[in-house]
Amino acid sequence: MSDNNILLKVRDLKVKFPIMGGIFQKKVAEVRAVDGVSFDVMKAETLGIVGESGCGKSTLGKALINVLRLTAPGVEISGEVLLEKDGSYIDLLKLNKKEMSIYRPDIQMIFQDPFSSLNPRMLVGEIIQEPLDINTKLSKAEKRDKVAWLLEKVGLSAEQSSRYPHEFSGGQRQRIGIARALATNPRLIIADEPVSALDVSIQAQVINLMMDLQEEFNLSFMFIAHDLSVVEHISSRIGVMYLGNLVEIGSSDNVNDSPKHPYTQSLLSAVPIPDPKSKENRKRIVLQGDVPSPLAKPSGCGFRTRCFIVKPECANGVPPLDEKAKNHFAACPYTE
Amino acid sequence: MSDIKPQSDSILKKRLRKFKSMKRGYYSFILICTLYVLSFLNPILVNNQALIVSYEGNTFFPAVSSLFKPIFDTPNYEGKQFGQTEVFGKTLFGEPNYRELQKQFEKEGKGNWVLMPIYPYSPVENLLSEISSEPPTAPDSKHIFGTDNRGRDVFARLAYGFQISISFAILVTIFAYSIGISIGATLGYFGGKVDIFGQRIIEVFSGIPFLFMMMILVSFVKPSFLLLGAMLVFIGGWIGMTYFVRGEFYREKAKDYVSAAISIGTTDLNVMFKHILPNALTPVITFAPFAIVGYISSLVALDFLGFGLAPPTPSWGELISQGTQDIRYWWLIVSPLIAMFFTLITIIFIGEGIREAFDPKVYSRLR
Numbered sequence A: 001m002s003d004n005n006i007l008l009k010v011r012d013l014k015v016k017f018p019i020m021g022g023i024f025q026k027k028v029a030e031v032r033a034v035d036g037v038s039f040d041v042m043k044a045e046t047l048g049i050v051g052e053s054g055c056g057k058s059t060l061g062k063a064l065i066n067v068l069r070l071t072a073p074g075v076e077i078s079g080e081v082l083l084e085k086d087g088s089y090i091d092l093l094k095l096n097k098k099e100m101s102i103y104r105p106d107i108q109m110i111f112q113d114p115f116s117s118l119n120p121r122m123l124v125g126e127i128i129q130e131p132l133d134i135n136t137k138l139s140k141a142e143k144r145d146k147v148a149w150l151l152e153k154v155g156l157s158a159e160q161s162s163r164y165p166h167e168f169s170g171g172q173r174q175r176i177g178i179a180r181a182l183a184t185n186p187r188l189i190i191a192d193e194p195v196s197a198l199d200v201s202i203q204a205q206v207i208n209l210m211m212d213l214q215e216e217f218n219l220s221f222m223f224i225a226h227d228l229s230v231v232e233h234i235s236s237r238i239g240v241m242y243l244g245n246l247v248e249i250g251s252s253d254n255v256n257d258s259p260k261h262p263y264t265q266s267l268l269s270a271v272p273i274p275d276p277k278s279k280e281n282r283k284r285i286v287l288q289g290d291v292p293s294p295l296a297k298p299s300g301c302g303f304r305t306r307c308f309i310v311k312p313e314c315a316n317g318v319p320p321l322d323e324k325a326k327n328h329f330a331a332c333p334y335t336e
Numbered sequence B: 001m002s003d004i005k006p007q008s009d010s011i012l013k014k015r016l017r018k019f020k021s022m023k024r025g026y027y028s029f030i031l032i033c034t035l036y037v038l039s040f041l042n043p044i045l046v047n048n049q050a051l052i053v054s055y056e057g058n059t060f061f062p063a064v065s066s067l068f069k070p071i072f073d074t075p076n077y078e079g080k081q082f083g084q085t086e087v088f089g090k091t092l093f094g095e096p097n098y099r100e101l102q103k104q105f106e107k108e109g110k111g112n113w114v115l116m117p118i119y120p121y122s123p124v125e126n127l128l129s130e131i132s133s134e135p136p137t138a139p140d141s142k143h144i145f146g147t148d149n150r151g152r153d154v155f156a157r158l159a160y161g162f163q164i165s166i167s168f169a170i171l172v173t174i175f176a177y178s179i180g181i182s183i184g185a186t187l188g189y190f191g192g193k194v195d196i197f198g199q200r201i202i203e204v205f206s207g208i209p210f211l212f213m214m215m216i217l218v219s220f221v222k223p224s225f226l227l228l229g230a231m232l233v234f235i236g237g238w239i240g241m242t243y244f245v246r247g248e249f250y251r252e253k254a255k256d257y258v259s260a261a262i263s264i265g266t267t268d269l270n271v272m273f274k275h276i277l278p279n280a281l282t283p284v285i286t287f288a289p290f291a292i293v294g295y296i297s298s299l300v301a302l303d304f305l306g307f308g309l310a311p312p313t314p315s316w317g318e319l320i321s322q323g324t325q326d327i328r329y330w331w332l333i334v335s336p337l338i339a340m341f342f343t344l345i346t347i348i349f350i351g352e353g354i355r356e357a358f359d360p361k362v363y364s365r366l367r
């Protein structure tokens, strides 16, 4: 893992949403949706990010494409998002709008909800062509050809470019979203639970499509899911999030076979295991209680209220990610 | 394949089709549009100037010529050109009285003739020497809605007043909407400090007492058509739409299609007006007919109080105020009220149709 293999370095990223209230619309509380997350995305790898719903996965994705400042009023973002460009790293969070526009094509996102992620007033062709209008100097005919080519790449037909999004099924809409993301020639695509809103029968098709495209275009993928089973087969590495923190990250095999963080262990114990040999090693761990509200995050380790190996010291500080094995990190000092 | 549709329908097209299917609103729309378009032909439908004068083998078009006066340098006609030197026993200077000219030509029988508009009276023409008694006179066969206290034909004033009222309301609505949409979009989209600052300004303007402010302004300048419209918008007309649009933008920008638009590098201006605005237009369009109703009423009220358009502009409110001075002249109240009632109810029908077509959920809830 040499250093220049890293496409994106995320360092201590924090995203806080203010909660306004009272007569003066002052900030009365804040949601620490992403609370100090650090990780790397390698070139041409698939990094899976797993966590329960509400743990800040979508917020993390949107922070990386740097849209929150405009779409979420009052949001506070800190930390670094370093994108590799020609051998050096640029901190996207420090750029102004104009500078940022240079790097926008590099990171694209496929959104969780295929219904709100396509503008209902635009034709599919217009939706896919817009990134070309902005980021390329192609002629009209070239753009039309490129749109047709992109539609065919994602398994739709060129004629469908003169349709409106509401004429498509969820799976097809997600394909349109993929085509739009591809249109900027990105280096990293963040797929935010791209199949969770789809029928089980078409989930596999969409996932396979993305994996084929990754291979063809040599893309890096950050694949967000709320369920390990979706990402374990397609990811080279997996990160596990809990309540705004990354609690474990390592290669897919390591995280699956020897999870280090108690939260990951409990997640995996809930997954049905097809291989009977490894079954014996896995006790079923049932967590107590619910995920705490991100408004009232416990002090110290966020997981301590539900942890089965909790110690009094866990309240004292957020545990850092420790290297438990080679390239396998977990944020708990009390496991091996 | 079975799903070969020749053309996909945009949401707007669907809604327009839905609107067409709502008979009451659609026919009201056609009716008002027809009348409004016709009202631009008022100078050749309701006018005291002849359409055609044929005099000693030459043909003249006085009505058309004065219609284009503001644009081309068209000729003025004088009575003596057509051999009319005297009307009602007085020497005539300047413009001919074409109605009398018509009678004169018939009497002379020299083959000269005059073609008058269907309703041969103008809204600002003083008919004192033609009417039977002191003005105002009650409706009769010549003046179907009577005359007002200066001896002007009421029907002609209503017809021209219709055009002025609707034009005024449309113009003010467009003014108010342009300002409201621009400011509302900016506040809603950028949020933060811009929004807080903008809201304070809105609060200041909402605090202005509309009528008093109007009275003060009108005491400085007797407003023209455009100036009065600008005053209405400035004092507060823009606020309603600003709030609407700000709220819509606030809601829409949290949706993922906006994040997607930003992430592909769309400029703020394009995100606002190409992506968000078309999705925020529903309340804007739905509200427009009701805004027009409101501004027609405002104009009537201001004219009634004497703070409206400068005389002798034909105005419904001014007629009503004449009528209220002496209840015996009932036609001065009844005819403008009927015209106003008819106009407003028709536009409200249109508004209902549009609302049902654009916002069916709200409408069925209200039912």
Ligand SMILES: Nc1ncnc2c1ncn2[C@@H]1O[C@H](COP(=O)(O)OP(=O)(O)O)[C@@H](O)[C@H]1O
Pocket (backbone or CB within 6 Å): A017, A018, A031, A033, A051, A052, A053, A054, A055, A056, A057, A058, A059, A060, A071, A072, A294
């Ligand atoms: N724009 C926002 N304003 C306020 N709170 C938000 C906003 N977006 C997300 N949140 C909050 O941040 C937390 C994380 O949300 P999200 O990132 O959507 O989680 P996930 O994608 O993992 O389900 C949630 O508690 C959510 O309520």
Ligand SMILES: [Mg+2]
Pocket (backbone or CB within 6 Å): A054, A057, A058, A059, A112, A192, A193
């Ligand atoms: Mg999410």
